[in-house]
Amino acid sequence: MVTSNTEEAIETLVLGLDETIATIQKAISDFDSGQRLNIAIIALPYAGKSELVDEIVKMHPHEVTKIIFSSIINSKEEISLPDNSTKIMVFDNCHYLYMRKIGGFDVIKEFLNMIRSSDERLCITTWNLHSWTYLEQVLDIGKYFPIQITIPPLNTADMEKFVLSVYEENEIQFVDDSDEKNTKIFTPVKIPITEKITHRTINLYSFRINYTALKMLLFHRKEDESTESIIFKELTNVSHGNPGVATEIWNKWLEYPLIKTSSMNSDFGDIDLDGTGAFVLCIVLSMGHIRKEELEIIMNRSHNVDEITINKILFEILNQNLIVRNDEYYSVKPEKLYVVIKYLEKIRLVW
Amino acid sequence: MAQVDVKTIVSNFENIDLNTVFLSFFIIIFAVILSKIVAFLLTKISEKTWKHRLDFKSIISISNVLIYSLAVYYILASVFALSLNQLVIFSGFIGAVIGFGMRNLFEDIAGGIIVTMEKPYQVGDRIEMGGYYGEVKDIGLRATRLVTPDDSLVSAPNNLIFTQCVASGNSGSPEMMATLDIYIENDSDVDLAMKIFREAVVTSRFVYICPTRPVVILLNDYPFYKGLKARAYVNDLRNEFIFRSDITQRTWNEFYKRGIKPPKTPIMNYGKTAE
Incomplete structure (x- = not known):
């Protein structure tokens, strides 16, 4: 009833x-x-x-x-x-x-x-x-x-309504300033490799793919598609439909009152942590928000990780911009949430 | 017809000059470099796509066999200019020579091909072979190279698969089961000990649990002590030993805090036990 x-x-x-x-x-x-x-x-x-x-x-x-x-x-x-x-x-x-x-x-x-x-x-x-x-x-x-x-992810239409709900009508201006021809999809990168016999470092060259630019080139460019639609599609895609993550990414892209297609960047970098650091990150992700004292109780008493190591790990993770500290609580940065999840899934710390 | 082919083979080999030798040598070097590059790239890709790590690694041995076979074929067909018939005769001749003179090597190569095709184990698996236990680093045509827990590189001839049982701990999965035994005093609080042991396993950062990979804790009763056995999966088989160590250390730390002690050996401690 x-x-x-x-x-x-x-x-x-x-x-x-x-x-x-x-x-x-x-x-x-x-x-x-x-x-x-x-x-x-x-x-x-x-x-x-x-x-x-x-x-x-x-x-x-x-x-x-x-x-x-x-x-x-x-x-x-x-x-x-x-x-x-x-x-x-x-x-x-x-x-x-x-x-x-x-x-x-x-x-x-x-x-x-x-x-x-x-x-x-x-x-x-x-x-x-x-x-x-x-x-x-x-x-x-x-x-x-x-x-x-x-909780299901927001679709593009709902995401647009959600993001724009805090603004007046036509308050935000959408600008298409991306130059597709000049956007680099493949960027050459050096990969240092240590040679086995002489232990000398040799640089191999590889390509890093700019997936955002590639996707823009392949999927987004319809003649009649509005800039607004392109931006919200990309925002929904990058944030996986998560409203909190989308808000944070939107704020990063926004140059009030303008939002430009050239500002859309979803390259959040790689994560490089040792096993204990990755486990701390896993705990922070699983708890949402956690205090250092609580981390110490988990890591110190049960996993034999001392306070100095925890401080070092938190410093390292903060430096890699993976987590943020609000008051005494640590949490994963919204815009890094899916990068962190992907990393922890890759090393099987989250299942 | 066959006589003519054999005569041509012989004349072809008589006409080998420095250029032919140099070209053959160059092709072999090229094949070695190519196989190394392919192995390197596949290893890199396998580390990136963690879920399919072992699938990619298993391609390495197949690619090696293909590259070397193509190199040999190219040398014989193009450099020595042998026709298909001559190739068959040559292969038969080489086969006979190998069969009589280098039987073990021939068996190893046959074993290598069978390992590549049948996959009783793959690169990255934890196996026991020829009395050695370790991670398969490379499956060559002649030997399988294992890295043992103490970081020794063991080359086990591939022909062992014909004569010995080979045990694979994970059969191509990234995770593998690890069994851990802990022994406690006979009059210990068994329920508490099992709870602690289970919690030590499920809270380990190396554990992997899913409906098909459960954690099981078993109790065994022995005359002078009780034995606890845990069956759990380590998330990456490369962490097997550190997983065991992590659980053992944390379990005993908690056992000591809660008054659970290891068994007193009756032989060593006969007098006290009698009291």
């Missing part, structure tokens, strides 16, 4: 999340009819899961109790349900309930047990995608959440 309150709310759907919200609404109405199916909302950082949860809260203001985990939870006592909790419980950032260390699963096991035994409440939880994948393999948490929703 969908109430008139929710019917109104559905009209103001969050961009690109129509189906997702409809699924959640159906689960809530099923719960009213006696079928309890807990929900896991799974997303990458910056994909908008907290905004989705806020939307649900807005739709059911008197039925929802929202609990946000904003840092790693160390103790089981911190996750007990409040006595006055409502029929729908929303737990945001549940990936903060575990740590990838020996003894780091006690809190999340308690939480899952609490959810399992709490028959009178519907639980809506949000998770970082990589933490979820890890916990699914380690603890089989999918069994506790029959409805699993992965």
Whole structure:
């Protein structure tokens, strides 16, 4: 049963999340009819899961109790349900309930047990995608959440609406200033190789491909295609439809009030880290935001990495512009998110 | 007809001059360089496309066989100007010579071709062959080169595949199973020990878990101690030993903190055990 309150709310759907919200609404109405199916909302950082949860809260203001985990939870006592909790419980950032260390699963096991035994409440939880994948393999948490929703990427049209929603009409001017003929698609690069016998360094020459320019040349250049369309297509493509990532990339490209095709650059460079550095990056990615003290607890106590090494690694990763520090929290830079994921998938630190 | 062909072969070989020798030598050098370049490029590509690392590496041995075969064919057909019939006769003659005089080498080459075609193991696999265990670095026509855990390069003749069993730890997959054993005192808290051991495995940065690659912890009861066995997959087989070390170290660190101790050997500690 969908109430008139929710019917109104559905009209103001969050961009690109129509189906997702409809699924959640159906689960809530099923719960009213006696079928309890807990929900896991799974997303990458910056994909908008907290905004989705806020939307649900807005739709059911008197039925929802929202609990946000904003840092790693160390103790089981911190996750007990409040006595006055409502029929729908929303737990945001549940990936903060575990740590990838020996003894780091006690809190999340308690939480899952609490959810399992709490028959009178519907639980809506949000998770970082990589933490979820890890916990699914380690603890089989999918069994506790029959409805699993992965936030879909925005398409080009929704991306355009989302990005331009903060500007007045015609406030942004789109300029096509790219000179296709002069854009270098192949750039010669030197690759130093150490020769085996004499150990001398020899330079081999290879080509680096500018994929953005290549794609522009192959796909984007239709006679009747507007500059605006070209830019938003590329923005959606580069950001993988992730609104948070797109916002950051947009801000980098924007020379207010102009946005030029020549500013579109999706070459975010290579990552060069040792095994421990890559693991730290994996932890930062899986947690979304993490404090140095929390990293130390994970790395120092369980992985025998001392504080000096952690400082060195954080310094190195910050220098490579892969992560950013806000207050005391470290997180992957939005524009580097997919580069980091690709790198960690390549070395199989995320699965 | 065959006599004429043989006479032509003999006359062709009698007419070998310095140019022919030089050209043949140049083709061999070219083939060696080309095979090295192909191997280098395929290795580079394999490291970039991590998922298909071993697929690319497996092409290296095939490309080597192709390049060397083409080089030999080119030398015989173009430099020595042998016709197809003469080539067949020449091959038969060479085959007979090799068969009688260089049997082992011939077996090695046949083994190399079979390894390339049948793929009982590939470049990049962890195998046990001829009493040695290590990562296959190169499959040559004559020998397979392994790098052992202590970084020794072992050349195992390819003919071993005819006479011995070859065990491949990963069969072409980038991940491979590693089994780890840990022994604890008989009166230890087994549930706690298994929990710690499992968590040490699943939190390792070298572990790879998926529905077909699960982590399994087993308990074995022995007369004087208890044995825990973990079966888990290492994300990259090159990390096998560091994976084992990582889990062992972290498990024992936690065991000591939680009062779980290694078994006392009854023979070494007979008096105390008796008490």
